[in-house]
Amino acid sequence: MRRVRYESTGGPLFLEEAPVPEPGPGELLVRCEAVGVTLPVVRKVTEAPEPIPLGGEIAGEVLAAGAGVTRFRTGDRVTGLCFGHGYADFALLQETMATAVPAAASAVEAVALVRSGLVALGALTAARPEPGETALLTAAASGVGHLAVQLAGVRGAGRVVGAVSDPAKAPFVRSLGADTVVTYADGDWGAPADYVLDAVGGDLLTPAVAALAPGGRLVAYSSGGGTVRAYDLLAGAKSVTGFQMARIARERPALYEEWRQELWRLFAEGAVRPAVHGEFALTEAAQAHRAVETRANMGKVVLIP
Template sequence: MGKRHVLRHDEAIEIATPGDADALRVTGRPVPVPGHDQILVKIAYAGVNRPDVLQRRGAYAPPPGASDLPGLEASGEVVGIGAGVTRWRKGDKVTALLPGGGYAEYAVCNADHALAIPRGMDLREAACLPETAFTVWSNVVTRGGLQAGERFLVHGGTSGIGMMAIQIARALGARVWATAGSDEKCAAISKIGANAINYREEDFVEKVTAEGGADLILDMVGGSYISRNIRALANDGRLVMIAFLEGPKVEQNFAQIMVKRLTVTGSTLRPQSDTAKAEIAQVLRDRLWPLIESGAVNVTIDSEFALKDAADAHRRMESSGHIGKIVLKVSDD
């Protein structure tokens, strides 16, 4: 057999050592080879997410076998197909949930974690779908059980997660409240159909309980919000935790949970099994993609950065000034 030629990225972003945004640096890496049930995607755009920032800081390690490069979602073209893959062909355009490696020109992913680009959406917008769509649907609809007519509260309303959650909840017929920290952000929340609560000026517990309390709360803040969320829930309400920007530890009186018959739960996406993620992808294909194609659910993009400027994208994320998604342009689409 002849010597194998190893293709290399011209450009990828690695975490040199855990730290601030300057820890991100441009590097060259071998192009990954798709294994069984995997596809290789030539990336056009990659979404930027809070878990990328946590990984950069050394607080969110990749799962075993995953790329050490950051990046959990991307869009692009299928250019390689591993053994056992029948769903995709070379040349197909996809948006994909990645175990890591999205800040690069090429990435591999499980074939069942990729979805066709929704009709009417371009690759730039589609790159911003997977991490938010998988997270929101699995936690708000599947785990949280949101139903039409229920009262739903989401914190961080102008984050990618928040804006996706608002739109999905509205499309399902729920009444929606969302918190944010400025008039500009509250205006953006109101524009997509939520009742905005400026947490710097108003008490979300008072606002929501005045309407009967929330049936479901999606929280990514934690810390002091945990006990306040429990007060804000209606009888038989559900609290779903997906992140802890204020920290995961708090002293809590569980009698309130018992008296109101509350459910407190949560999840994190990245460590889940390939099978679990494939099941979520199928549900998105069947139920969320039609909502996107009808225009009921959209992606709001805050800003775009070149791949080499990933550090600036992280600074934008950490400023908390963004409204919607931050995206990296990797190659021409």
Template sequence: MQFDRYGGPEVLVAADVPVPEPGAGEVRIRAEAISVGYAQTQMRRDVFPAPMWRPVFPVVLGGDVVGRVTAIGDGVTGVRVGDRVGAFTLYGAYAEEVVVDAATLVGVPEALDAAEAAVLPGTGLIAGGVLRTALLRKGETVLVHAAAGGIGHLAVQLAKAAGAGLVVATAGSAKKRDFARSLGADVAVDYTRPDWAHEVRAATGGRGVDVVLESIGGNVVEQGVDLLAPGGRLVFFGSSAAELAVPAVPLMKLIGLRYVTGFALSAWRNSRPDEYRDVLEELTSHLLDGRLSSAVHARLPLTSAAQAHALVESRVHPGRVVLVPQPD
């Protein structure tokens, strides 16, 4: 599924192309499940705010992929044809056969459903990685934005599992807020309301929060900084409001012993490989024993990528949308 111009979901069309061959350091995966994230809808509209997005038409979008290895490029060790694996790739995921960097591979246990396991390569690692980057300690208060989304619903559960004393979730609909509560959020507020920050502060008895997991952007970033208690940390890892400028945070707002940092999966994986492996092991274990729920709202055929994008952009569903290539 590819597109040759920016636009609405309808620009995503099916195309028959040659099966890609892996180059040095790459493997090819026969896809069982491909996640569809909000970031990919931003890429399709050319409003994705990250500098690594430099597409060349026609574009095949990326995402989390789970499947089996069908070919191995030169120099790749530790993996065999037939192994069940997952990977996150910036390009090329919306296809039956996907070539990925072997360094990004994660093992996927046979016992896991492919669509549910599609959180392992990227989405789940981001949720776990931002919490590690935030240096969350037991008993602390965590604010999770977009808490019913693909990353947020995992972050709520992982924060509780890590011993957070209070998890405050934000979501834009009553259905999504109920969903966040069902996963362990203690408080859920509507971040689209003008007084949402006052609700959060009231929930903490006026103290503020210790950790903010920020993925919305716009003026929500600065409001999150204002909510930080002394010693509080805000981790910025995305901007679903990319059409709005992500504001610069005035340095004077940090004088009250507040910290702001950013997170990117690739930078974290490369600079803190031990922490990355620890989180991956934790995620896999939690999925296998049921302590972590990977919510799949819809499973659609690969050829329904346009429908999947429209569903994600409607922002009415909790959990994730997954594409499932049809078996031969």
């Protein structure tokens, strides 16, 4: 089979031939029909001290199941987060991370919806939204952000503000239901906001906190780092919560599954629609990474093996 790999930090991505993996206990062998590209994986390629397997969301058909697998069988269509080599024709998926793909959804829709949607829904839940509140979402055109915009509306936000890096993204974000779209260079970001879901971090944390109304809540779910000054929180009785999806998947599997089912329900009802920025071949993995790294994407970036 073919898979994408690299040999040194920041090094070029290339295709290599590798044996088809054998599923171990609790694992599924999946023929990959679509692979989602995530910002954390893109950053690890450029920042991690040692090369890592290129994993991420995958969707496709189950070809074989390892010992102990009970929920899926050969021929089932599944999607989930692959921790090993996912940029490949075939990949291994832990049964605990897998969810069935409904007949009405394509593999591309599945990788664009499930993992990114879980992060968006989890971060939104952590913000404890109340009906009628103003929501401010950074990276509103991203794979996660474009779903967060829609979910904020579903959860009853009275006003949804999308923050983006490029004003050219504004029509796309408005089409998702945002009432207002601002750029990071704007002054007040459409403040005041009752809660902010921040997917960028770094230098944007300070203006994100400043955009909060007194008593407002910021949920940070970015891998971009950054620092918040205690005084900026104290002055307006504001709060910051860190959200990590891996912790939910590991420690609260029932809630994780509940959120997955909610996403599929909203998809079936047409309340949430995943958008795809582009579909790239495995040979175009570097271009796919570049689209995510430069934040050029509007919606999910997907590889098609």
